[in-house]
Amino acid sequence: MGRSPCCEKAHTNKGAWTKEEDQRLIDYIRAHGEGCWRSLPKSAGLLRCGKSCRLRWINYLHPDLKRGNFTxxxxxxxxxxxxxxxxxxxxxxxxxxxxxxxxxxxxxxxxxxxxxxxxxxxxxxxxxxxxxxxxxxxxxxxxxxxxxxxxxxFPVAAGITAVNQPNNDVHNFATLQPKTESVEDANCTSSGTTTEEEPPQLQNRRQQQQQQHRQEACEISELNLELSVGLGPFQAESTRLSFGNTAESKLQQVPFQSAMVTQAVCLCCHLGFQSNGLCGNCQNSNGFYRYYRPMDS
DNA sequence: AATGCTGACAACCGCCAGATT
DNA sequence: CAATCTGGCGGTTGTCAGCAT
Structure with a gap:
């Protein structure tokens, strides 16, 4: 097996980029957009690895980059x-x-x-x-x-206080997760069921409506997650704007994990599904609550 | 002035996951 | 279904400037 190298190492430059190389890369991306990084170097006339071009563009040349000190x-x-x-x-x-x-x-x-x-x-x-x-x-x-x-x-129970888990039921977090995921699963997946009596047009219409409801529920769910992270207003804005890409879809899971290590309240409440400190959704079969206390408490 | 140390940051490397063949 | 490709990520390294000795 084994993978072929991402580029011909013998014919590629390494090290610091020159101004000419930068300009070539900028010109090419301005003309053609960000596309296939593998073929970009050849097309742009650069003796660089595609990965190197990508990194240079993302980390240094991208017009949206904010240079300067961190506030x-x-x-x-x-x-x-x-x-x-x-x-x-x-x-x-x-x-x-x-x-x-x-x-x-x-x-x-x-x-x-x-x-x-x-x-x-x-x-x-x-x-x-x-x-x-x-x-x-x-x-x-x-x-x-x-x-x-x-x-x-991620061990889903990380951060759970074992003191409150006499049965050591910490691996059982999946029982909790559906409360959150149920919103997404039930609303974000495409596995709708239709009754067989309905004519195809009606089924299609119903499916469209369901799809729309799922979409709306997903947006609400995202808002909850957004709140759970508790970022400032400008960050919340960027959150909304950038929810389309894969990194963001990962992040939809991460705030959930994040919640596990930030608040000593039940997760449903933390995510905004419940208003009280503890709720039935976070109570396990033994009657104990799953909740999280901050790592630094 | 020469040398060594340290901090900052650009760039590289290896790995992984998802997509494609 | 397996092999391969590709983009992306996180860790690490290399290089250079500034400072101290």
Whole structure:
């Protein structure tokens, strides 16, 4: 098996880009748009790997990029998002208009890490450093933090306080998830059922209506997720604007995970489905509630 | 002035997931 | 269904400027 290299390494330039290369890339993308990165270098007359072109465009040449120092607000937003998402730089970047994942990643490693450490906060877990290094280090370590895991492998019960789970029913989070997913599953999937008595036109019409309702419900669901992240107004705007791409669809899951580590309330309430602190949806078969307490509590 | 150290950031590398063949 | 391609992501490295000695 094995993969063929993404480009002819022998005939590609490496290292810093020259002004001419930048200009070629800009001119080509202006003329043809962002398309097939693999064939772009050849078409644009660049002796570069397609990946390299893509990176150069996204991280440096893209016209929407906001150059310059990060503001205090951006700092705090990055810290907040990192505490929710972990090292998901692309998702974090998606919430910071004009900033790239690479830029944020670099900024995190060079500035924010230090900033958090100076505050006495562990930059990886967002927990107090003394708590991690102290005599209860084992207890702290047992407080698993899976935020750096990819969403599919994310142990859904991470952050659940075992104190309230005498039956250690922490792997049972799927029973909770449907409350959220049911909104999406029931409304966002295309598996509508129709009665056989209906004529085809009526079925089509009904399906269209169902589709429309699903769409509306999805939008409401997205709004809930948006609120659950609790971003500022301009971020909420960018959230709405960018919900079409795949990264955002991933993020639809992530705030859900995020909720698990941010609020000591039941998840349904956290997501806005219930108004009280605890609800029946978050009560497991043993009568215990699934709720989350903040990592730094 | 020369050297070494550190911080900042651009760029590369390897891997993965989804799409395509 | 397997092999392959492609775009994207996160971690890491390389390079350079600024500063201290």
């Amino acid at each position: 205090e607000e951006e700092d705090e937003l990055i810290i907040k998002l990192h505490s929710l998402l972990g090292n998901k730089w692309s998702l974090i970047a998606g919430r910071l208009p004009g900033r790239t994942d690479n830029e944020i990643k670099n900024y995190w490693n060079t500035h924010i890490k230090r900033k958090l450490i100076s505050r006495g906060v562990d930059p990886q877990t967002h927990r107090p450093l003394k708590e991690i290094a102290g005599p209860n280090a084992n207890a702290a370590a047992s407080h698993l933090d899976f935020r750096n895991s990819s969403p599919p492998s």
